[in-house]
Amino acid sequence: MAKEVTRRSDNYSQWYNDLALKADLAEQSAVRGCMVIKPYGYAIWEKMQSILDKMFKETGVRNAYFPLFIPKSFFSREAEHVAGFAKECAVVTHHRLMNSPDGNGVVVDPDAKLEEELIVRPTSETIIWSTYKNWIKSWRDLPILCNQWCNVVRWEMRTRLFLRTAEFLWQEGHTAHATALEAEAEANRMVRVYAEFAREIMALPVIMGHKSPNERFAGALDTLTIEAMMQDGKALQAGTSHFLGQNFAKSFDVKFANKDGKEEYVWATSWGVSTRLMGALIMAHGDDNGLVLPPKLAPIQIVMVPIYKTDEERTATLAGLEGIRKELEALGHSVEIDDRDTLRPGFKFAEWELKGVPVRLAMGARDLASGTVEVARRDTLTKETVSLDGIASYIHTLLDDIQKSIYDKALAFRESRIEKCDSWEEFKEKIQTGKFLLCHWDGTVETEQAIKDATKATIRCIPIDSCVCEEEGSDIFSGKPSHRRVVFAISY
């Protein structure tokens, strides 16, 4: 049997961890809070990167690279940003080790203390805006649309693979504009890129909206977010895009001469998604047998298992599968033939189910004789016997169907757990059962905080593009007037 996975209904959190570990996505490292992303997990992240990178570039964004370290003094520049970020981080204080005087190993050389401590970037607004100061003189230098793919470090106390780790991988876009309007449009454009990526590639329905002031990024005037529902009904923030106003330009004195020759501060955005998306992928689609990967992100889209008793049967079934493999690869699909001779087919089936491979073909001597192959879908766990005539185009279409079904299933799940709620008593009860509740809110930080203190629920977003929420009413907690509903949920 393949490795046992805890059932979701027994222990959801352990189920998540089992999937991440046993499907060979990642594991804890020897360094507290830092993970190792294993090849199978990294292959999924590479697919995410390559698709997102293309989407960014289509909007005119170009990649660059900025330093890992940020001088400590930079964190004192933008007051709100400090409050939000500068605290839990990795601080470099020395630049040399030396042999220990007692002859055992190495120690930090006390003579190699840095004049100014360096912070390992938790995010790069400060170092990037200190750089943009040299790049921007006139309106002709704008806009600047840069992105970087890199690692960042936030010293989290409680970590979980992918969802919250001290070091994680991400992309951070940082743009500079001549007008507020243009910067706001950019922030909006990028959150829509994230929403499209989630929907079309990750098969993940998301709600797009503004964060409440309480939940905004440190230093932002507006934070846009995409929020996804996991299978326990909790919300996961999957990507954010910030309109930063002129805050960073003012902190780092970045001005440009406009067309009239007058100096103005530059307008900014930043936006990012991280390896947290891997956590979303696991939790949104996985089942008690393991991962369920959408075909567009699956490193292996089709796995083929030969079923045989004799050497002759082995040779014949492998040859049959090899033919199908060639056709599928010609259509651009990634295929693996599992020809390991020491394992039983049932073991292999369970292993590839655990790893979430969308389609499995099994071929035995009888299939060969009848010109058929057994096709199993990972998402529905159903099997059927299919003729070898036109098998490649059949599977090509099937992969599209699977991509769509996975999305539809996740959407149906979310729809079954999202509802309007206008009673505080009901709210307190329902929010604990794992639901997104659409409620009226009076727009004050105080009310949001009181609701959070009472229930742990937060405003996940104030939806955009949602007519369901556009109505007058009264706040679910304070009873004060409200102009629209917002999404409350307990979150990761």
Next chain:
Amino acid sequence: MAKEVTRRSDNYSQWYNDLALKADLAEQSAVRGCMVIKPYGYAIWEKMQSILDKMFKETGVRNAYFPLFIPKSFFSREAEHVAGFAKECAVVTHHRLMNSPDGNGVVVDPDAKLEEELIVRPTSETIIWSTYKNWIKSWRDLPILCNQWCNVVRWEMRTRLFLRTAEFLWQEGHTAHATALEAEAEANRMVRVYAEFAREIMALPVIMGHKSPNERFAGALDTLTIEAMMQDGKALQAGTSHFLGQNFAKSFDVKFANKDGKEEYVWATSWGVSTRLMGALIMAHGDDNGLVLPPKLAPIQIVMVPIYKTDEERTATLAGLEGIRKELEALGHSVEIDDRDTLRPGFKFAEWELKGVPVRLAMGARDLASGTVEVARRDTLTKETVSLDGIASYIHTLLDDIQKSIYDKALAFRESRIEKCDSWEEFKEKIQTGKFLLCHWDGTVETEQAIKDATKATIRCIPIDSCVCEEEGSDIFSGKPSHRRVVFAISY
């Protein structure tokens, strides 16, 4: 005029710096020794990455990601490795900042001292082999062929853009094998991948060989290298591949059960190239007008400049160029039309020369009338008038010619500066003029060191695949017997 570039003959080192800065490849950051890689420079690095990554994967290598931080104690495990690496590095000692008691900015929180200091990875053998210990139980788990693309930090005192920076980007492959033979074959395979990449993609001739024991990687039994000649006749080490024996397996206790059930230590290799390749690219091919980029790495392969006096001419020439652009893009080429209205054509020509774009097209009213376009080659700085009939396929072929010519020119340059040398007096003189000297060496560390002390020259490599070097003779310095010539040069 475009930005002035220092002439090579006036100040080679300043010329290099001018190219890196003024062609918008990179610049120094606010953090000592760390550079910012600007979008144009990063686009070249992205091309290198994507081509190398494909070459690695074709040999069966898969990507993964290991932590940025390494516990200090890991550096004490492998004695030689410590000596070579553990000294100049960034040391993380604390994990929190706090508001300064005096109200000015932030300070390091003294209560947040780490129990064990963490080192920002200078290379990842130790953290990776501590991980492989959990991945490897039996011969069935081998080989492991992992690579990671990441940042590393080595606290260099004197830094130069791309060539030597405190933080740099690289890839590091780390493989684990059941036998010494297999590991040696892997180290050999990868140095050949590097040599092929240098030759075919970077248009850079390299000499492939073994490092002398003195110049080996810390902890390696054998280091293979590719060495390239720069235009000042100095050598640049462009990539290395190490056979690590069982050193790291022994340090981290990584054993496997062989087919007879007996436990053995695992055999290792590691291999890497870095953003240093960008420095090689600049220095190998650039001229006094700026960069000269091989077409296979040029972010823009063809730039088009309209020449016009009236609005009508502008519209007509732009339309003509647009037609050629479409054809070239259909052939897979990257094209930029420089339609900036505020700059003179001469200024644009100089700017694109500085940036090394391989082919420039200029089209004016007379060209339009006669059905021609002016085609300028960046590598030779020659121009010709070409008919628009079949222009796209003409340029397609021209780009191949340019790629080949750039290589041929670099090769001819190197051939003119490489020679056998058998006299110590001649050696001392010639090595200072920027040459690769093929000399007999007695194989001792003492002789190598004495030559280095006298001339700063080192053994760049003991060539493989070179029959020129295979002959008996006597050491150029000691006069002792020698069985083959090696390459001496002064290096970066």
